[in-house]
Amino acid sequence: MLKLCNIKKQYPQFQLQCSLEVPKNCITALIGPNGAGKSTAFKAILGLIHIDGGEIELFGKPFCALTPQDRTRIGTALCNSGFSGYLKIRDIVPILSQMYPEFDKENFLEKCRHFDLSLDKKINDFSTGMKAKLKVLLAMSHNAQLLILDEPTVGLDVVAREEVLDMLREYMLSGERSILISSHISSDLEGLCDDVYFIHEGQILLHEEIGTLLDCYGILKVSGEQYNTMNQTRLIRKKKEIYGYSLLTSDKQFYLENMPELTIEKCSIDEVIIMMTKGEIL
């Protein structure tokens, strides 16, 4: 559905260089610390910036060959950009009807009612959470095949986040759709995404299926002596701790079976991020 082949973007203090792919019927997550390059990658996909190298392919076509028609198949929600705050939802509906032939007005208005989004209030007067929900609803309102969501759950409380995530799960039930989502809130992604790209300082450091990450990756907490005597072949990262080291492994089963005396924990995406960013590469 979407392919980034070795795209490069040079800024004075920062360089983005990455490849990623969002297959059909897949929810792909792009995670990483602030300033890692997530927004840059999204801007490149949406044509907001020009790339210095590499290729972007959408729906099987190279980026420059995309027609406005093709672009109606993309639904976007950006975290720090949206419709002018002086507009009301009632104003936006005709705009979208014109721009997107498949805009489903009834469904959209129904969803707005469901989430208590007043049609006659200026967007500026919405709370952060309501603005975020509106953006996601707008992205999903026109039967887009590809959703590009940049931090869609930021500013939402737990309940609202779960509602948005459930909307996304429901969205995936019909047709051949894909989602590319970036988020800080990893716990959201664990229950939603199929695969994860981890980006740091402009480079993709890790790409795994969520299942592999949650089932095979693990954190080992070991003392200094244990570290020196153990089999280190399946370790990816090492981090110094007060008690010794915490280690990231991509094969916790191996350690569960052969070194059951070690403290072995399941890994959350958050912990992977911390280890990949702060840990020493092994």
Place this chain on the structure above:
Amino acid sequence: MKGLLIKDWKLLKNQGRFFIVIIMISILISLFGSRTYSGFTTSYLTFALSMFILSTLSYDNYDNGMAFLLSLPISRKIYVKEKYLFALFLTFGFWLIFFLIDLLVFSIRYSSRESLQILCQSPVYLALILLFLSYSIPLHLKFESEKGRMMSFGILGLFSLGIFCIVRLGMLAALQQILTESLSMIIGASAVFCLLSFGISYRISVKIMEKKEF
């Protein structure tokens, strides 16, 4: 593009009350103002209203809104096209309204010959406003709203200075003579010039937008 037109129209509708006030003022001035002021005020008001075109650019840029706008299924060329079209509609539309108001009022207040004299000035102002927009829109697109606005007014200031110099240097008489001699040619040339600058401005704006990154 229609979607963008709807958007800009809705944004301006929010300022609806302001527009009505302006039209009321125009009517009042035409009805009760002294002769010397009549034509000028309405053209000034048209100018003020066409400034709203520039304000839609500000609205778009505000709060990083351009990023989202350009992620919609429109090309940058279409975005620029819509702005110019909107500018034309709005300027011409309001100019027409004020022109008709003036026509009505003056035909009541003044003799037909006097009204005609005043009303002949109106198209000139229309042309000047279009000229102003021709260089303001690309400036606003290239530089952010604040800078753009300062620059357009700066250029206006320079222009006024130029007129002032011409008057001071006593060249006004010479200018007036040229005008009366080949009036129709000058009118024709000016009209063409205005349209041309509008067109060139459009091309330049498209280039600016296509290069810009958000």
Place this chain on the structure above:
Amino acid sequence: MKLIINHSSMLPIYEQISGQIKDKIIHGELIEGAALPSVRILARELRVSALTVKKSYDILEQEGFISTIHGKGSFVTSANQERLAEEKKREVESELEHAISKGRSCGMTDQEIKELFHIIMEEL
């Protein structure tokens, strides 16, 4: 489908899913020909990745418990209850073998292993 996933368990989620579905089939909760929910629907219910659900469905298909018809979905095959029970027994056998050889390899005597076995059995 009423499945309970333990996210804190060391057991991979796909194994939890396939294991629980297997149990349902063995115990007759899912009868022959019953349709399983689509991958996406189950993924939504359980709040897990669709790929994980797909993996568990693939395993179930490999082991002969379900069959997938493209475009229609997955259905429980005519499972032979006895064969399934046999398979479970075989699994228990191999795990016991594994435990015993491990015990022996780290120096436990057969007596110690038997005692340990009884203690654990009492506890469970």
